[in-house]
Amino acid sequence: MIEIKNVSKWYGSFQVLTDCTTQVSKSEVVVVCGPSGSGKSTLIKCVNALEPFQQGSIVVDGIAVENPKTDLPKLRARVGMVFQNFELFPHMTITDNLAIAQIKVLGRGREEAVDKGLKLLDRVGLKNQAAKFPGQLSGGQQQRVAIARALAMDPICMLFDEPTSALDPEMINEVLDVMVQLAHEGMTMMCVTHEMGFARKVANRVIFMDRGAIVEDAAKEDFFGQPRSERAQTFLAKILNH
Amino acid sequence: MNYHWDWMFFFQETDDGLKYYDWILSGLGWTTFVSLASLAVALTLGSVLGVMRTTPKRWLVGLGDAYVDVFRNVPLIVQLFMWFFVVPELVPEKLGIWMKQDLPYFVTAIVGLGLYTAARIAEQVKAGINSLSRGQRFAGLALGFTEWQTYRYVRLPMAYRIVLPALTSEAMNIFKNSAVTYAVGILELYFQYKQIIEKTSQVLEITIVVTLSYFILAFVMNRILAFVEARTRVPGLIVGQKGGK
Numbered sequence: 001m002i003e004i005k006n007v008s009k010w011y012g013s014f015q016v017l018t019d020c021t022t023q024v025s026k027s028e029v030v031v032v033c034g035p036s037g038s039g040k041s042t043l044i045k046c047v048n049a050l051e052p053f054q055q056g057s058i059v060v061d062g063i064a065v066e067n068p069k070t071d072l073p074k075l076r077a078r079v080g081m082v083f084q085n086f087e088l089f090p091h092m093t094i095t096d097n098l099a100i101a102q103i104k105v106l107g108r109g110r111e112e113a114v115d116k117g118l119k120l121l122d123r124v125g126l127k128n129q130a131a132k133f134p135g136q137l138s139g140g141q142q143q144r145v146a147i148a149r150a151l152a153m154d155p156i157c158m159l160f161d162e163p164t165s166a167l168d169p170e171m172i173n174e175v176l177d178v179m180v181q182l183a184h185e186g187m188t189m190m191c192v193t194h195e196m197g198f199a200r201k202v203a204n205r206v207i208f209m210d211r212g213a214i215v216e217d218a219a220k221e222d223f224f225g226q227p228r229s230e231r232a233q234t235f236l237a238k239i240l241n242h
Numbered sequence: 243m244n245y246h247w248d249w250m251f252f253f254q255e256t257d258d259g260l261k262y263y264d265w266i267l268s269g270l271g272w273t274t275f276v277s278l279a280s281l282a283v284a285l286t287l288g289s290v291l292g293v294m295r296t297t298p299k300r301w302l303v304g305l306g307d308a309y310v311d312v313f314r315n316v317p318l319i320v321q322l323f324m325w326f327f328v329v330p331e332l333v334p335e336k337l338g339i340w341m342k343q344d345l346p347y348f349v350t351a352i353v354g355l356g357l358y359t360a361a362r363i364a365e366q367v368k369a370g371i372n373s374l375s376r377g378q379r380f381a382g383l384a385l386g387f388t389e390w391q392t393y394r395y396v397r398l399p400m401a402y403r404i405v406l407p408a409l410t411s412e413a414m415n416i417f418k419n420s421a422v423t424y425a426v427g428i429l430e431l432y433f434q435y436k437q438i439i440e441k442t443s444q445v446l447e448i449t450i451v452v453t454l455s456y457f458i459l460a461f462v463m464n465r466i467l468a469f470v471e472a473r474t475r476v477p478g479l480i481v482g483q484k485g486g487k
């Protein structure tokens with residue numbers, strides 16, 4: 001579903017990504033972790049071309065992202081993305097947040113779009129918040145709406161960039177629960193997260209990044225067992241002790 | 243003080259058969275018309291320029307920056323003279339003659355004042371867009387919006403809300419700035435003011451009335467935009483806070 005091959009990226013002379021290669025198959029859940037600044041967000045943003053890259057290739061559902069002829073809006077509409085800071089549109093009601101892209105991008109009618117949005121809102125347990133504005137919801141609620149908004153586009157896969165790291169601890173689980181449910185339903189997911197409990201529960205593979213490179217790319221059992229790179233061990237020890 | 247107050251002079255007949263208050267009202271009408279029309283030009287062009295200056299396209303940014311640099315730093319009156327006296331000489335001859343003979347003065351004045359104010363509005367719009375988190379654009383793009391759609395549905399609606407106070411002050415300023423158009427022959431309020439001073443000796447009365455008129459125009463504009471601000475206020479969002487957090 002997602003094939004990342006030898007991707008390198010520079011900001012000026014600073015290399016953010018170094019020869020990254022990995023793939024996410026259909027219905028697979030891949031967790032990406034690594035220290036802050038290691039390039040996780042950059043890599044995941046390359047997948048739906050929110051960030052350009054200078055070398056290598058990324059193919060999503062058979063379509064080469066870096067090909068200048070690729071219709072990027074069309075591709076992105078099929079790839080759901082959830083951000084660390086939710087990024088709901090603050091001036092729209094929750095209903096409009098859920099409906100707008102369905103209407104403007106997919107060309108669905110308003111009624112159909114709202115209907116679909118509300119169904120998904122119900123699925124993330126927020127049915128009665130439809131008329132509110134994002135600023136009136138808690139962080140955990142906003143992030144669940146953001147997931148529903150992405151799902152409303154009927155994505156073929158979902159990208160998550162630290163979806164719980166801006167949340168107060170008591171709200172993390174309500175978001176993870178939604179993600180776990182998604183994983184169980186067979187959604188293809190690439191998740192940047194440090195929630196190792198989530199990784200243990202649903203991940204098929206875990207990728208560890210450091211200084212722009214993929215240092216470790218292993219099946220979950222191998223990653224949490226032995227052996228693995230020293231840097232990954234140090235990192236794991238650090239976050240598991242928290 | 244020997245000043246002879248005479249508020250009734252406004253009802254005296256002038257050389258052209260009208261009363262002085264007719265002159266004032268007519269001036270007020272032109273001031274309002276020229277100002278509002280210029281504001282429309284300025285908001286439209288200023289928004290386009292403001293957006294251009296926040297795009298990832300270098301040449302658009304350069305073009306927008308250059309416009310703002312020129313139009314913000316040349317005095318308004320010089321710009322008006324440019325449009326009236328210099329531009330007609332630079333364009334093809336036929337067009338120049340048409341501009342000088344057939345194009346109504348007020349159109350040129352509105353364009354001049356509009357283009358000047360557009361540079362200032364472009365600054366505000368750009369600042370508004372840049373004050374939004376980068377993530378808002380990414381979120382729009384990730385949903386499949388085109389770059390333009392992220393402006394239309396995501397960034398501009400918030401940017402305008404954020405800079406509405408600054409836009410309000412530009413909209414109030416434009417009434418003041420419109421007084422400069424008297425210099426290119428627009429019979430607006432300041433023109434009538436000067437004319438009445440020359441014809442009568444009631445300087446204080448007319449000054450008070452004209453001052454109040456400008457004040458009322460600005461005040462009404464202020465109230466209208468305060469109403470717009472109240473109507474577009476986003477529930478749950480603290481003013482000045484960045485989107486989505």
Ligand SMILES: Nc1ncnc2c1ncn2[C@@H]1O[C@H](COP(=O)(O)OP(=O)(O)O)[C@@H](O)[C@H]1O
Nearest residue numbers: 011014016034035036037038039040041042043
């Ligand atoms: N727009 C940018 N310009 C320059 N450097 C950047 C930019 N965005 C990110 N970086 C740098 O790239 C590196 C990787 O960033 P990021 O992908 O956000 O890391 P992570 O998500 O793993 O914390 C960091 O060192 C960061 O400072």
Ligand SMILES: [Mg+2]
Nearest residue numbers: 040041042162
């Ligand atoms: Mg990150």
